[in-house]
Amino acid sequence: MVTSFTFSFDALLACLFPLALFAVVLRTSFANLRAWSWAAARDFLSLRSLKFSAHGPFSQEKAYQSYTQYSRLAGLEVATRQAMYSSLGRAHKRLGNKIGYPAKLEQLRYVTDINATITEGIAGLAAKEFGLSETYAGHADLSRVRESLKHFIRDWSEEGAQEREKIFRPILDVLAAVNPLERKDKRILVPGSGLGRLAWEISQLGYDTTANEYSFFMNFAFRFLLSAETTPSINEHTLRPYAHWFSHQRSNDSLFRAIHFPDAVPRLTLNFRLAESDFLTLSPPPPRTQPDTSPPDFAWSKSDAGDVHDQKGYDYIVTLFFLDTSLNVFETMEHIHTLLRPGGTWINMGPLLWTSGGHAKLELSLDEVICAAEEIGFVFQNGSGDGDGKGGLGARCTVECEYTGDLKAMMRWIYKAEFWVATKTK
Ligand SMILES: C[S@@+](CC[C@H](N)C(=O)[O-])C[C@H]1O[C@@H](n2cnc3c(N)ncnc32)[C@H](O)[C@@H]1O
Numbered sequence: 001m002v003t004s005f006t007f008s009f010d011a012l013l014a015c016l017f018p019l020a021l022f023a024v025v026l027r028t029s030f031a032n033l034r035a036w037s038w039a040a041a042r043d044f045l046s047l048r049s050l051k052f053s054a055h056g057p058f059s060q061e062k063a064y065q066s067y068t069q070y071s072r073l074a075g076l077e078v079a080t081r082q083a084m085y086s087s088l089g090r091a092h093k094r095l096g097n098k099i100g101y102p103a104k105l106e107q108l109r110y111v112t113d114i115n116a117t118i119t120e121g122i123a124g125l126a127a128k129e130f131g132l133s134e135t136y137a138g139h140a141d142l143s144r145v146r147e148s149l150k151h152f153i154r155d156w157s158e159e160g161a162q163e164r165e166k167i168f169r170p171i172l173d174v175l176a177a178v179n180p181l182e183r184k185d186k187r188i189l190v191p192g193s194g195l196g197r198l199a200w201e202i203s204q205l206g207y208d209t210t211a212n213e214y215s216f217f218m219n220f221a222f223r224f225l226l227s228a229e230t231t232p233s234i235n236e237h238t239l240r241p242y243a244h245w246f247s248h249q250r251s252n253d254s255l256f257r258a259i260h261f262p263d264a265v266p267r268l269t270l271n272f273r274l275a276e277s278d279f280l281t282l283s284p285p286p287p288r289t290q291p292d293t294s295p296p297d298f299a300w301s302k303s304d305a306g307d308v309h310d311q312k313g314y315d316y317i318v319t320l321f322f323l324d325t326s327l328n329v330f331e332t333m334e335h336i337h338t339l340l341r342p343g344g345t346w347i348n349m350g351p352l353l354w355t356s357g358g359h360a361k362l363e364l365s366l367d368e369v370i371c372a373a374e375e376i377g378f379v380f381q382n383g384s385g386d387g388d389g390k391g392g393l394g395a396r397c398t399v400e401c402e403y404t405g406d407l408k409a410m411m412r413w414i415y416k417a418e419f420w421v422a423t424k425t426k
Contacts, residue, residue: 062141063216064132067123069140071116074244077142078109104252111240111256118152118224118239119145125230126220141217146244148195148221150404153241155197156225156262159407166401167349168198170419171318174347174394175205183207184271185288186315189339191279192322196222196266202318203272212275212282219276225262226274235260248410257408280331284313284339313341321350321403321417323369328361330372337376340424346378348422349399351415366418378422394421 056062082105088096096102126132154160178186183206190199191212199211213219225231238258242249249255268274275282287310317336326332336346354363364372370380382391391397399417 057141057144058215058217060126060130060132060216060220061135062138063144063220064123064126064130065134065138066140066142066145066217067119067126067220068134070119070142070145071113073140073142074112074116075109077244078105078112081105081108107252107256108243111243115149115239115241115243118149118237121230122220122224125224125227126216129223144215144217146241147404148217149239150241151195151218151221152225152237152239152261153259154404155195156264156266157259158263159259161263162407163402163405164197166399167320167417168201170394170397170399171198171320171347171349172201172205174421175202175207175316177393180206187285188316188318189282189314190318190320191282191336192319192325193274194218194222194321195225196274198318198320200264200266200272203269206271207316208271210273210275212277212279214276214278216276219274222266222274225266226268228267231262231265234263234265237261242406242409248406250408250410254408280335282335282339284341287312311341313344314339315341316345316347318347319350320348323348323350324352325355327356327359329364329369330362330376333369333373333376333378337378337424342424344424346422346424347420349417349419351417353415370420373422377424377426379425381421381423396420 082102085093085096085101085105154163175183175188186207188199188202188207188209189212190196190202190209193199193211193213195218196211196213199209203209211222213222231237238260240256240258242254243256246255266272317340319336323329323332340346352364352366352369354360374380380396382395397419399419401415401417402413403415405412
């Protein structure tokens, strides 16, 4: 008798749950339907044409809307998890209660609210600096907000130091080998700079550095760090960046762990700029007017200083996990070539995860990328060999690394990123 009651109660729940879910979906859909517009439809249909339009997927409006909506959308996700849990049978719910699963979902709600203080801070600053308000009618993009939040960890936390060391070191070693007295006269562009740590590190070496990024998901987050108003000091902020993905976690402590950032405080300076635009629209900087006046007695090499000031273009372009975001990698490499001065240097580190979601016009193998780069007019330092890393400073090599990895997770996604230094010869 008891069994049949339990069975019919569970059956009732099983019927009610889809109905409840249907009601939630219906409500959300109607709410979104009101917000649906031509801009949102275009967001959905096209990547390329929208990147640079007022309401594109990386636009100020979309990013602002997404940061503003983070709390609500993440809250809905928690509600969905709670509804899924409620749909369990009584025996399984008793077991779930025993191991504290409902409390874990409550903790997720609490942590989501804490993370929202960061996203609200980012949105607040963006509203102030760009005069934005919630008039954008397109859909918010929770995943891009989360990607940017994870970049706080990759770029600006002690937790991310290990990940950064592997990929920054070969690049910074090449740049650190240049005479410090020459560096201030050398211009470096870092396209696709994300949250800007590499570009900032390069500027700290004394180079005249421009970080370039077109996604306002990234730029708003970076501005949050650059502003003395929102980030006055080191490790000022706290995030629980891994909380929303329950997979591969050894414990809830690990899942909900807090990470403080930034481990260094970046500011824009005379030698550190941010160009918030599409890399493909950038022009080579004009020739420098000031000749190099550094004393000649310094021990570092002074190979080409002095004769480069009448040339327009960057001395270095540094691409980190950037090349494979290209819709047309030929166009990207040609533009790197155009922006460099003759004799200028392209430093690259990254995999070939073609990320334009089926929109890329080309998806090349590494061999093809190298061949095309040579055709365009690059000569690879220490040859274009097999990247075994035995060629010394700046030699092509393969670097095992991660991208916004979780150090404590039960899985690792390892890239075998390719590092090279190439010179513009023609
Ligand atoms: C995979 S992420 C890498 C970010 C950063 N370099 C790093 O390693 O953390 C690629 C970045 O390039 C940016 N990006 C892609 N195409 C771009 C373009 N044409 N102009 C400027 N930024 C671009 C994206 O918005 C994204 O932030």
